[in-house]
Amino acid sequence: MKKRVLKCITAVLTLxxxxxxxxxGAGQKAESAASAAEPSAAAEAGEWxxxxxxxxxxxxxxxxxxxxxxxxxxxxxxxxxxxxxTFGNGAxxxxxxxTTKQGDVFIAGAATELKxxxxxxxxxxxxxxxxxxxxxxxxxxxxxNIKSIADLANARLVLGDPEATPIGKIADAVxxxxxxxxxxxxxxxxxxxxxxxxxxxxxxxxxxxxWQETAAGKExxxxxxxxxxxxxxxxxxxxxxxxxxxxxALAEFLKYLDSDEAHxxxxxxxxxxxx
Numbered sequence: 414m415k416k417r418v419l420k421c422i423t424a425v426l427t428l429x430x431x432x433x434x435x436x437x438g439a440g441q442k443a444e445s446a447a448s449a450a451e452p453s454a455a456a457e458a459g460e461w462x463x464x465x466x467x468x469x470x471x472x473x474x475x476x477x478x479x480x481x482x483x484x485x486x487x488x489x490x491x492x493x494x495x496x497x498x499t500f501g502n503g504a505x506x507x508x509x510x511x512t513t514k515q516g517d518v519f520i521a522g523a524a525t526e527l528k529x530x531x532x533x534x535x536x537x538x539x540x541x542x543x544x545x546x547x548x549x550x551x552x553x554x555x556x557x558n559i560k561s562i563a564d565l566a567n568a569r570l571v572l573g574d575p576e577a578t579p580i581g582k583i584a585d586a587v588x589x590x591x592x593x594x595x596x597x598x599x600x601x602x603x604x605x606x607x608x609x610x611x612x613x614x615x616x617x618x619x620x621x622x623x624w625q626e627t628a629a630g631k632e633x634x635x636x637x638x639x640x641x642x643x644x645x646x647x648x649x650x651x652x653x654x655x656x657x658x659x660x661x662a663l664a665e666f667l668k669y670l671d672s673d674e675a676h677x678x679x680x681x682x683x684x685x686x687x688x
Contacts, residue, residue: 462665464494469662470515471498472506474522476580476606476627477649480682481520487678488669494662502577502604510535510654517657518666522579522624523647530652537655540667543684545647547583548636550613550621550628555635557619562587562641566596568619571612577604583645584622591641610634626683648687 469488473481478500485496499506499516503526510516510530519536521527522545530536551559557568565588573581581602588594600618603609606627612618614633628636651670657663669675676686 461491461669462661464492464662464665466493467659467662468495468497469659469666470517471496471666472510472516472519473498473500474503474506474520474526474579474649475500476522476578476624477520480678480684483678484670484675487674488666491669492662492665494665502574503579504577510656514656515658516654517659517663518654519652521650521652524650525582525647526579527650527652530654535655536652537657538653539650540653540670541687542649542651542670543679543686545579545649546625546685547580547587547622547642547645547647548625548628549639549642550609550623550634550636552613552616552619553633553635555637556616559620559637560639562591562639563593565591565620566593568598569617570597570599571601571603571609571618571621572599573606573609573622574602574604579647580606580622580624583647587622587642587645629683649684 469485471481471485481498481500485498488494489496499509501509503522506519506521507526507529510519511533514535519527519530520542524539527536527539549559549562549565551557551568557564559565559568572584573579575581575585585594588597601608601612603612606623609618609621609623610627610631613621614631623636625636628634651667653663653667679686
């Protein structure tokens with residue numbers, strides 16, 4: 414008899430626990446769903462449009478990964494908009510946009526990186542953001558004793574691929590304008606800045622032509638102040654894509670790029686805001 418009573422009590426308790434857990438799980442799901450649907454505090458205050466449930470697709474040059482990652486995360490926080498960011502070299506991104514006909518905005522390393530998609534009618538407008546400043550970067554201690562652009566002829570160089578990156582095109586222009594194209598020792602061409610940084614920091618190369626913010630603060634690398642490099646400064650544009658499927662999110666993102674918060678992120682990474 415006692416065993417029967419114990420079995421009944423155990424069954425009742427088990428059933429009660431199951432009901433409680435089910436109710437708790439349902440409550441948590443409901444709370445989670447409600448939280449996901451809630452606008453951010455900034456959007457609720459009317460500072461930014463509530464874009465909860467919308468998705469923004471951003472393409473961006475790989476060299477700008479750090480500031481753009483921060484900016485897009487901050488944008489999500491104030492609007493609730495999900496942001497998908499694809500980083501890569503300019504040539505690959507343009508090819509992807511032309512092939513897929515998808516995306517909302519392309520933050521390019523230079524205006525020249527927009528040519529192909531502009532000719533294909535995939536750009537509806539552009540907005541200048543910050544200046545991209547090229548510098549001559551050298552291995553720590555400047556082993557090749559570079560003091561001018563002409564001195565690059567006496568160094569082992571690692572340069573960007575001109576078919577893939579704006580900085581590669583600029584490097585070729587620097588050498589051509591200085592009349593040393595046929596005299597330099599180019600040991601490698603790369604499609605990304607980190608590869609050039611590695612070559613310098615490990616002593617495999619003496620010098621490279623990089624963006625100022627890319628070389629800044631990197632261990633084993635120094636940036637030189639060389640006369641004549643200022644003429645190669647480029648401007649980073651944000652290109653609105655005509656294939657956008659979220660014009661409201663795109664408009665709000667372009668507005669956010671003008672904000673003090675976005676400007677602060679760019680400046681902290683060493684960029685100069687275009688006035």
